[in-house]
Amino acid sequence: MWAVAFHRYGGPGVLGMTEAPVPRLRPGEVLVRTASSGLSAVDLDYRSGAVRPHGLGFPKQTGFDALGQVVDSRSAHVPVGAWVWCVLGLEPLRRRGTAVEYLAVDDTRVGLFPQGWIPPEQLGSLPLGALTALCALHDAARAQPGQRILVVGAGGAVGTAALQLARMRGIEADAVAGASGLEVCAELGAQEVVDHHDSRGMERLRRGPYDAVILAAGRAEDWIEAVRPAGRMALTRPAAAWPGLRCTSRVLRRRLVLRPVLAGHEADDLTRLASLAARGRLRPVIGRTYGIEDLVRAHAEYGRGGTSGARLILHRRGAGPARRR
Numbered sequence: 119m120w121a122v123a124f125h126r127y128g129g130p131g132v133l134g135m136t137e138a139p140v141p142r143l144r145p146g147e148v149l150v151r152t153a154s155s156g157l158s159a160v161d162l163d164y165r166s167g168a169v170r171p172h173g174l175g176f177p178k179q180t181g182f183d184a185l186g187q188v189v190d191s192r193s194a195h196v197p198v199g200a201w202v203w204c205v206l207g208l209e210p211l212r213r214r215g216t217a218v219e220y221l222a223v224d225d226t227r228v229g230l231f232p233q234g235w236i237p238p239e240q241l242g243s244l245p246l247g248a249l250t251a252l253c254a255l256h257d258a259a260r261a262q263p264g265q266r267i268l269v270v271g272a273g274g275a276v277g278t279a280a281l282q283l284a285r286m287r288g289i290e291a292d293a294v295a296g297a298s299g300l301e302v303c304a305e306l307g308a309q310e311v312v313d314h315h316d317s318r319g320m321e322r323l324r325r326g327p328y329d330a331v332i333l334a335a336g337r338a339e340d341w342i343e344a345v346r347p348a349g350r351m352a353l354t355r356p357a358a359a360w361p362g363l364r365c366t367s368r369v370l371r372r373r374l375v376l377r378p379v380l381a382g383h384e385a386d387d388l389t390r391l392a393s394l395a396a397r398g399r400l401r402p403v404i405g406r407t408y409g410i411e412d413l414v415r416a417h418a419e420y421g422r423g424g425t426s427g428a429r430l431i432l433h434r435r436g437a438g439p440a441r442r443r
Contacts, residue, residue, distance in 0.1 A: 154242025229388025271335025273299025
């Protein structure tokens with residue numbers, strides 16, 4: 119089978135297509151023929167060596183989520199033929215990724231789509247972002263119906279999912295996004311959307327008060343005063359966003375609760391999210407689409423701005439170069 123892997127930490131150029139054996143299944147695992155996947159900041163952190171969640175040594179495969187169809191199963195819960203979302207957790211003893219032709223994955227890490235429903239490839243951009251947004255909204259922020267939250271970095275995969283989930287739960291949400299994401303954030307239910315280059319608008323939002331802030335981009339220290347006393351802040355990139363020691367007194371003085379968000383891989387949560395996607399209640403917002411052979415370019419272009427939404431990676435060989443959606 120084909121797989122995208124790297125033999126050392128570094129820039130996008132360390133990634134390359136290679137051949138690998140089709141995985142053998144263990145009890146409780148399923149074999150998934152992947153159709154598409156997303157690209158997230160954690161993929162870049164892992165490739166560069168900034169974060170090292172997987173096993174010692176090389177080669178390491180890349181990718182943390184995928185959409186695909188089960189072609190073999192040793193699980194009592196996931197049948198052959200089922201379409202599923204897969205999300206990997208932190209695996210210190212393994213070096214696998216989801217940018218592969220076939221993925222062997224434990225049934226606790228898959229979410230099932232409704233029987234007989236075939237998801238479009240575009241939904242491969244959504245599983246990790248949606249699961250992270252769900253954990254941020256309910257576990258870290260603990261947002262309740264009628265409360266008011268702020269989503270910073272709302273134009274990305276996590277932010278666009280968080281806005282949709284908040285609207286479903288009756289939670290009022292404002293948003294901070296780049297210029298290209300303002301319109302889509304409003305369409306997804308944000309009551310007020312501010313361009314992160316709008317200094318006056320940003321200063322107004324930083325005065326809050328919000329019951330919680332979901333930080334999908336930027337620094338926690340910039341939003342401490344936006345949260346009401348004893349409020350909460352969900353950090354979806356804790357290593358990049360955690361406030362320094364000089365801000366600790368501000369956090370303690372306001373009695374804020376800061377929580378890192380670890381998306382995990384809860385099958386029940388993934389299945390519920392897959393059901394929402396199948397019913398059209400949770401939709402992907404795709405900024406750019408790439409073929410699997412163009413994954414190096416996808417990594418190189420990630421975070422440059424100028425587009426909103428997720429990066430979709432099509433796993434069909436010869437899917438073509440990057441293109442806008």
